[in-house]
Amino acid sequence: MVTTDRRDADDRELTPAESLALIDSTLRTTRDALAFSEWPFYAIWGLAWGVAFTVTHLARSTVDAPLAQMPDGAVGAVWLVCVGAAIAATGVIVAHGSRGLAGTTARMGRRLGLSWFAAFAAAGPLGALLDLDEHEFGALFVFVVALLYLGQGAAFADDLQLGVGVWLLAVDVVALAVGPAWFNLVLALFGAGAFGVAAVVARRGPQRVGLADG
Amino acid sequence: MADAEVAVGAALPDLDPVIHAQARLRVMTTLSAVAGGDRLAFPRLQELLGMTAGNLSTHLRKLEDAGYVAVEKAYRGRTPVSWVTMTRRGRRAFEDYLEALRTYLG
Numbered sequence: 001m002v003t004t005d006r007r008d009a010d011d012r013e014l015t016p017a018e019s020l021a022l023i024d025s026t027l028r029t030t031r032d033a034l035a036f037s038e039w040p041f042y043a044i045w046g047l048a049w050g051v052a053f054t055v056t057h058l059a060r061s062t063v064d065a066p067l068a069q070m071p072d073g074a075v076g077a078v079w080l081v082c083v084g085a086a087i088a089a090t091g092v093i094v095a096h097g098s099r100g101l102a103g104t105t106a107r108m109g110r111r112l113g114l115s116w117f118a119a120f121a122a123a124g125p126l127g128a129l130l131d132l133d134e135h136e137f138g139a140l141f142v143f144v145v146a147l148l149y150l151g152q153g154a155a156f157a158d159d160l161q162l163g164v165g166v167w168l169l170a171v172d173v174v175a176l177a178v179g180p181a182w183f184n185l186v187l188a189l190f191g192a193g194a195f196g197v198a199a200v201v202a203r204r205g206p207q208r209v210g211l212a213d214g
Numbered sequence: 215m216a217d218a219e220v221a222v223g224a225a226l227p228d229l230d231p232v233i234h235a236q237a238r239l240r241v242m243t244t245l246s247a248v249a250g251g252d253r254l255a256f257p258r259l260q261e262l263l264g265m266t267a268g269n270l271s272t273h274l275r276k277l278e279d280a281g282y283v284a285v286e287k288a289y290r291g292r293t294p295v296s297w298v299t300m301t302r303r304g305r306r307a308f309e310d311y312l313e314a315l316r317t318y319l320g
Contacts, residue, residue: 014234023312027243100255101253104250
């Protein structure tokens, strides 16, 4: 009987060495299955920023005339598609990774999601009330992203997120300083680029979210 | 170093019999990897361990009787869900078990 054999194997006493080996392999398997890899998030958002800021630069941000002629609304549509796809991909990864897991980590994830939503929901009206132009509006959103990364980096003692936050703040200031003609290009190269670098670093680093230390 | 040599040469350590069985050791190890304050749904735990529902239930019951895991039954909408967590006592027992193994093996 296969079932009986399996049950016997399950109940079998192990030698101490076998037990330790089983613990090591089970821990590895569990961590691989449950850990959230951060690198896909960086990669997805780096790609979204890269495409959207590059298209915006080509359509609007040159000194004399646009590098590419695009119909009205095309840039907005590109942003909508890029950000929408990135949000959807983020949601799918989070939902898949956290399935069957509840408690502190899930509550923390919901609060994080709420923080991002609230920050962006407020940034829109704030920019309108301050009568910001298109580039200042963009800078405000990058500023919000940078602050959120700084907060997450501080809360989770995550140097990578902290570094991304600091870098985005610096890039944001530089992008505004170099003027409207190069604003989007600076963010496409050094904003999206920062996410790309972060994805590579995160891919090589430990994956910790939702798991006990050690 | 001397202690380790003595331990290896000595009789098998007095290991917790509730944990010291292959299936239950895998269950305890898996639950130990979940952060304190988090819990796993029964089907996810089953998927992670590759065990049948009946077999997993049997071993969970033994661990629950020892106070090492807690199984909380709840409803998500109309669907019943069982959430499994390692208790504080279970975590301590698992750490003691691990410590005993490491001491024995040096």
